[in-house]
Structure formats: C-alpha cells, structure tokens
Amino acid sequence: MAIVRFKGYGQAEVPVGTSILVAAQKIEAPEGYACGGVCACSTCHVYVHKGAELLSEKEDEEEDILDKAFDVRASSRLGCQSVIERDGEIEVEITRESLEAYENEHPEARGKYTKRAG
Ligand code: FES
Numbered sequence: 124m125a126i127v128r129f130k131g132y133g134q135a136e137v138p139v140g141t142s143i144l145v146a147a148q149k150i151e152a153p154e155g156y157a158c159g160g161v162c163a164c165s166t167c168h169v170y171v172h173k174g175a176e177l178l179s180e181k182e183d184e185e186e187d188i189l190d191k192a193f194d195v196r197a198s199s200r201l202g203c204q205s206v207i208e209r210d211g212e213i214e215v216e217i218t219r220e221s222l223e224a225y226e227n228e229h230p231e232a233r234g235k236y237t238k239r240a241g
Contacts, residue, residue, distance in 0.1 A: 124136050124137065124138055124210060125137055125138070125139060125141070125174075125177065125207045125209070125210050125211055125212070125213060126211075126212045127143060127146040127147075127207070127213045127214075127215060128212070128214045128215065129146075129147060129150070129152040129154075129215050129216075129217060130172075130214065130215065130216040130217070132147075132150065132152035132153065133152065134150070135147070135149045135150045135152075137149060137207065138207075139207055139208060139209065139210060140206065140207065141207050142160070142202060142203055142204070142205060142206050142207070143167075143169060143171075143178070143200065143202035143203075143205040143207075143213070143215055144156055144160055144167050144202035144203040144205075145160075146207075147202060147215075147217070152217065153217060153221075153222055153225040153226070153229075153232060153235075153236045154167055154169065154202050154217050154221050154225060155167055155220075155221040155222070155223070155224025155225040155227070155228060156202075156203060156225075156228070157224050157227075157228065158203075160203035161203070162184050162185060162188055162201060162203065162204050163188070164188070164224075165188050165189060165191055165192035165193075165201065165220065166221055166224030166225075167201050167202035167203045167221060167224075168189070168192045168193075168195075168199060168200075168201060168202070168218045168220050168221050169199070169201075169202050169215045169216060169217055169218060169221060170198040170199060170200075170215065170216040170218060171198050171199075171200050171205070171213065171214070172198060172214040172216060173212060173213060173214035174211055174212055174213030174214060175198065175200070175213075177207055177208060177209045177210075177211045177213055178200065178205045178206065178207060178208065178213070179204070179205060179206040179207075179208055181200065181204070182204065184204075185200070185201050185204045188201060189201065192218075192220060193218070193219070193220045194218060194219070199218075202215075202221070219237065222236040222237050223237055
C-alpha cells in the first residue's frame with residue numbers, strides 16, 4: 124500500500140494503481156475534478172512535495188493541460204493522471220486552483236477551503 128498525505132487534509136492509504144485524485148476522494152480531500160478525470164481540464168492540479176518518483180511519468184497530454192494551469196511549478200502534476208506505481212509515501216498539496224474548482228462543484232463547501240488556503 125502507498126500512503127498519500129494531503130497537506131492539511133489527512134492521509135489516504137491506497138493500493139498501487141490508484142491515482143492521486145482517487146486517493147483524495149477516498150478521504151474527501153477537496154481536490155477538483157471538473158472533467159471527471161480524463162485529462163481535459165486542470166482543476167485536479169496538485170504539487171507533489173515528496174514521492175514524485177513513485178508516480179507514473181508525465182505524458183504529453185498532461186504537459187499540454189498543465190501549460191494552461193495556474194501557478195505551475197516543477198512539482199506540478201494533474202491528480203487524475205498521476206498513478207501510484209510503487210509503495211511508499213507521497214506528500215501532496217492541493218493547489219488553490221483545484222480548491223476553487225472543488226468549491227464550484229460542491230456549493231455546500233463554497234469558501235470553506237480557499238479561505239483556509241489564504
Ligand atoms: S480532473 Fe480534469 S484533468 Fe484531471
């Protein structure tokens with residue numbers, strides 16, 4: 124099993140083959156997913172602070188989508204395209220862009236997470 128820690132939102136224990144987005148959903152961490160996880164938006168944008176080497180390689184499609192994302196960094200990944208390939212510990216920060224998207228998709232959560240993120 125791999126452990127995925129979401130900064131500020133707890134951790135998920137998931138088997139190899141799970142994406143970061145699915146791991147977030149398992150613990151109801153507020154990661155957006157406007158396109159439903161098919162690499163067509165950038166709302167699942169996260170920063171991988173630790174364990175990036177345990178994840179699947181970035182494909183061209185992911186790079187193309189990340190080109191349109193906000194505040195892209197060297198550690199940026201799309202949660203839906205980052206599949207865990209080996210056991211270990213992964214630390215992830217959900218981007219503001221992703222928190223906002225999550226709130227848009229979940230009206231009951233509006234303002235809850237983006238305020239916290241500052
Ligand atoms: S959920 Fe749309 S690209 Fe990941």
